[in-house]
Amino acid sequence: MLRSRRAVRGGGVVTLVLVRRLARHVPAAAAVAQLDPETADAGAAAADLGAVELGTGLVDGLDGGAGDGQDALAAEGLEHRLLVGDLLEGGEHRRHQDAGQGAVALDRGVELVGAEEEGRGGGELGAEDVAEGDGPAALLDDGDGLGGGEAARPGAGDLAQRRGDRLDGAEVGAGADDDLAAGRHQPADAVGEVAHRVRGPHGVGDVVAADEDDGDVGLDGQGPVDLGREVGGLRAHDAELAQVDAAVGVLGDRAGDEGAGGLLDPLGAVAGGAGVAEDGDLDGRARAATAVPAGRVRRRLLAGGADGLARQLGLGAEDAVQAGAERGQSAAAVERGGGELAGGGRFAHAAMLRRDRYGDLMEYVESLLQLIGNTPLVRLNRSLDLPADGPLVLAKVEYLNPGGSVKDRIATRMIEAAEESGALQPGGTIVEPTSGNTGVGLAMVAQQKGYKCIFVCPDKVSEDKRNVLKAYGAEVVVCPTAVAPEHPDSYYNVSDRLASQPGAWKPDQYSNPHNPRSHYEETGPELWRQTEGRITHFVAGVGTGGTISGIGRYLKEQNAGVQVIGADPAGSVYSGGTGRPYLVEGVGEDFWPETYDRGVADRIIEVSDADSFAFTRRLAREEQMLVGGSSGMAAFAARQLAQELAAEGKNDAVIVVLLPDSGRGYLSKVFNDDWLAQYGFSTGQPRPAQTVGEVLRGKSKGLPALVHTHPNETIAEAVAILQEYAVSQMPVVRAEPPIVAAEVAGSVSERALLDALFSGKARLTDPVEQHMSEALPTIGSTEDATAAVPLLESADAVLVHEDGKPVGVLTRHDLLLFLARG
Numbered sequence: 001m002l003r004s005r006r007a008v009r010g011g012g013v014v015t016l017v018l019v020r021r022l023a024r025h026v027p028a029a030a031a032v033a034q035l036d037p038e039t040a041d042a043g044a045a046a047a048d049l050g051a052v053e054l055g056t057g058l059v060d061g062l063d064g065g066a067g068d069g070q071d072a073l074a075a076e077g078l079e080h081r082l083l084v085g086d087l088l089e090g091g092e093h094r095r096h097q098d099a100g101q102g103a104v105a106l107d108r109g110v111e112l113v114g115a116e117e118e119g120r121g122g123g124e125l126g127a128e129d130v131a132e133g134d135g136p137a138a139l140l141d142d143g144d145g146l147g148g149g150e151a152a153r154p155g156a157g158d159l160a161q162r163r164g165d166r167l168d169g170a171e172v173g174a175g176a177d178d179d180l181a182a183g184r185h186q187p188a189d190a191v192g193e194v195a196h197r198v199r200g201p202h203g204v205g206d207v208v209a210a211d212e213d214d215g216d217v218g219l220d221g222q223g224p225v226d227l228g229r230e231v232g233g234l235r236a237h238d239a240e241l242a243q244v245d246a247a248v249g250v251l252g253d254r255a256g257d258e259g260a261g262g263l264l265d266p267l268g269a270v271a272g273g274a275g276v277a278e279d280g281d282l283d284g285r286a287r288a289a290t291a292v293p294a295g296r297v298r299r300r301l302l303a304g305g306a307d308g309l310a311r312q313l314g315l316g317a318e319d320a321v322q323a324g325a326e327r328g329q330s331a332a333a334v335e336r337g338g339g340e341l342a343g344g345g346r347f348a349h350a351a352m353l354r355r356d357r358y359g360d361l362m363e364y365v366e367s368l369l370q371l372i373g374n375t376p377l378v379r380l381n382r383s384l385d386l387p388a389d390g391p392l393v394l395a396k397v398e399y400l401n402p403g404g405s406v407k408d409r410i411a412t413r414m415i416e417a418a419e420e421s422g423a424l425q426p427g428g429t430i431v432e433p434t435s436g437n438t439g440v441g442l443a444m445v446a447q448q449k450g451y452k453c454i455f456v457c458p459d460k461v462s463e464d465k466r467n468v469l470k471a472y473g474a475e476v477v478v479c480p481t482a483v484a485p486e487h488p489d490s491y492y493n494v495s496d497r498l499a500s501q502p503g504a505w506k507p508d509q510y511s512n513p514h515n516p517r518s519h520y521e522e523t524g525p526e527l528w529r530q531t532e533g534r535i536t537h538f539v540a541g542v543g544t545g546g547t548i549s550g551i552g553r554y555l556k557e558q559n560a561g562v563q564v565i566g567a568d569p570a571g572s573v574y575s576g577g578t579g580r581p582y583l584v585e586g587v588g589e590d591f592w593p594e595t596y597d598r599g600v601a602d603r604i605i606e607v608s609d610a611d612s613f614a615f616t617r618r619l620a621r622e623e624q625m626l627v628g629g630s631s632g633m634a635a636f637a638a639r640q641l642a643q644e645l646a647a648e649g650k651n652d653a654v655i656v657v658l659l660p661d662s663g664r665g666y667l668s669k670v671f672n673d674d675w676l677a678q679y680g681f682s683t684g685q686p687r688p689a690q691t692v693g694e695v696l697r698g699k700s701k702g703l704p705a706l707v708h709t710h711p712n713e714t715i716a717e718a719v720a721i722l723q724e725y726a727v728s729q730m731p732v733v734r735a736e737p738p739i740v741a742a743e744v745a746g747s748v749s750e751r752a753l754l755d756a757l758f759s760g761k762a763r764l765t766d767p768v769e770q771h772m773s774e775a776l777p778t779i780g781s782t783e784d785a786t787a788a789v790p791l792l793e794s795a796d797a798v799l800v801h802e803d804g805k806p807v808g809v810l811t812r813h814d815l816l817l818f819l820a821r822g
């Protein structure tokens, strides 16, 4: 339980600055605020706040008895970190150093008082000024004397200060508990609206008030204004808006919350003010704390008083945990509360603070799983080929999740739900058909919880990715890609059989509601917050459909105008295909999963393998993003969309495209020139003098028809085809041309068939698939013709591909003829 501390000396204002150093490398920050103790005690505390008193802090509600704030806080186990100082008029400060207690470190923070005071109103403070305080975490203790324990909880002020936490703009002045209340009950778009207004260069309002119970704030003397809901309304009334906006401006800037200007000042002194800026972001805190002209902002608690304050603070941390639970978050999400609930920076949440046995705080997490989510948005630039003033395209970089993909997000949820329902028992085995990433997420959670894992992968999944699954301790079963889902060998059916074993459980990401739900409850809100509700288009590849359905639904609920665009590999059902295989991994489908909400996408953009791979490589070379092919596919669709919008003059569009995974699992494929060339994809290398494609076309003055047979045709039929077309070998394919690479099942040759017939191993009526040979070696049509020579030393023919599609067979004879012609 977080306890607040209050120290009052006589009737005067006690100036207390709490400064704490975070870990070894972070300099201490000043906490600044003041409270008139008399009014605070009376329950309706009004405090004159100003630069003069910036160093004044509320240290109230001491459980152990009020007294010297220093002592009080020392009782909290912070004795060697407590620093006491006064701020003086004009931004100067007096510094008290207590050798036994540590050093006051107000330096940078306070010196900025004067400099920033005139030039910047609180409202001008933008995101860049936000400090990510960890103050309250310093006060968290589980009381066992060993430290640790409770540090995972976010503190009150911590929540209120999160970077990008647009909620604290709405509940300003009311503390972290209200921050959460705002998050739970207020429409995010309204909150976003507030936050947006905060950016404006408004002056600072005069009087504001906050209600501790529900986070309402208003101008003093007026009824409380629920900013979350009503600021939008106030926008119509400029006069009021100016005031409220200004107030929110101060408060909305998280760093401002702890400053003299913020409505949270009294709270901030304890909750946030005691904190320390992380990442050395002291300037922002100091600026925010000092941006409000002296004596211009007042704060009044509408209810509560000193006790109320204490209660607010005390409840702050707990509410964070509770709120997470109420929202159905996973344990890990709840545990990392601060970052999750208040939208903190990815690595800037209280979950990372741990107190060691000596009371020192260190920054670490108990488990990697606590770092799932809160991935950053990164602007795409060069690769878009857009004018500088074109639409803003932001990549949601999901490969920064600890397991390397967006699928980390669904794994914990699915497992926890199965544990709760009893479907997964201790020591059980998780069986899942996966193209790899979901497997990694599941394997990480399984490892921690002691489950075994068997993953069933289609054979197109790169060996690198299969090895990754094995590295996490999972077993991997490989199935053919080019079979229908109902085929007994399909990865769906194989996994069903394995999952029917005792103790086995199949999460089934294709029907598990926790797949889309985790995105609805976590990724969607994350995106909304990160874009301040300004997102206009969301683009994502569609595989199970969970990501686009969960995020899309959430975004549309916030703003029905948000356009949701699915990116889909050519051949997949979402873009109108029949499910014919494509080479890009991890997206697209050959059936309609339950996890896909067919109503969510406003549009589906079909992307070819060739465009997906080429753009994946551009992202690595031009945007520093080493991502997988499904990311390239989605980003290609986003680029197409951005160009269309730019052409329509819609340059204010904000497009977010989700990049699911990293390119490290595809080094032997998308990023391997030989692999690409072999399938006839462009590698960006200069074109050779004589290409394989030219040899092929030279055969018949144009591209010859692909002579082929099917697995279910008889040997007699196959022999007839060979004779009719006067060829000695041909591919066995599962579809009619134009076919794709994965539809090649094998090959037959005149010689092998005759051998089988004469030896009695085969009969003319046998189906081809019983006697076919391996598929012919592949070569790309853009490759140098000489590259066919070594292949034709060990095979009679090669199968030529163009853009991932087999287009013809080249024999030794064809090559010789071509070369002889010169």
Ligand SMILES: N[C@@H](CCSC[C@H](N)C(=O)O)C(=O)O
Residues within 6 Å of the ligand: 407, 433, 434, 435, 436, 437, 438, 439, 543, 544, 584, 585, 586, 587, 588, 589, 590
């Ligand atoms: N059918 C797709 C894969 C569907 S989504 C599965 C998911 N990405 C996973 O990690 O398991 C394909 O062709 O790869």
